[in-house]
Amino acid sequence: MASVLFSPVVVAAAAVGWRGTRVRNAVVGGVAVAWLTALTLILTDDRNASDFMGCWPACTRLQDTVGLVFFVGPVILVCVLLASFAAEVVKQRDAS
Numbered sequence: 001m002a003s004v005l006f007s008p009v010v011v012a013a014a015a016v017g018w019r020g021t022r023v024r025n026a027v028v029g030g031v032a033v034a035w036l037t038a039l040t041l042i043l044t045d046d047r048n049a050s051d052f053m054g055c056w057p058a059c060t061r062l063q064d065t066v067g068l069v070f071f072v073g074p075v076i077l078v079c080v081l082l083a084s085f086a087a088e089v090v091k092q093r094d095a096s
Contacts, residue, residue, distance in 0.1 A: 028080055035073035038066045 041049035041062075052059065052067035059067075 024080060024084065028077065031073050031076050031080075034069045035077075038069040038073070041066050042070065 038049075041047075042052075043050070047062055048055075048060070049062055049066045052063040052070070055063050
């Protein structure tokens, strides 16, 4: 299932964000909470949220939002993760 594939991304990005700045922590926390909420809606099939893949062209706003958060959330977290690693590399290089 897709949640098994995306869960490590959420955990890794949250772990890196924990050590970072307040803004990065807020972004990682907000995206992680939104993604976990979308995952919960999908798994519990609340208000037919799990049908976000097959509802077109009559998707509800909830289905559109769940689909967007579920797929774009991990992309945002990967970007934050890569930026965090890049910042650490630059910081270490400048310290040497």
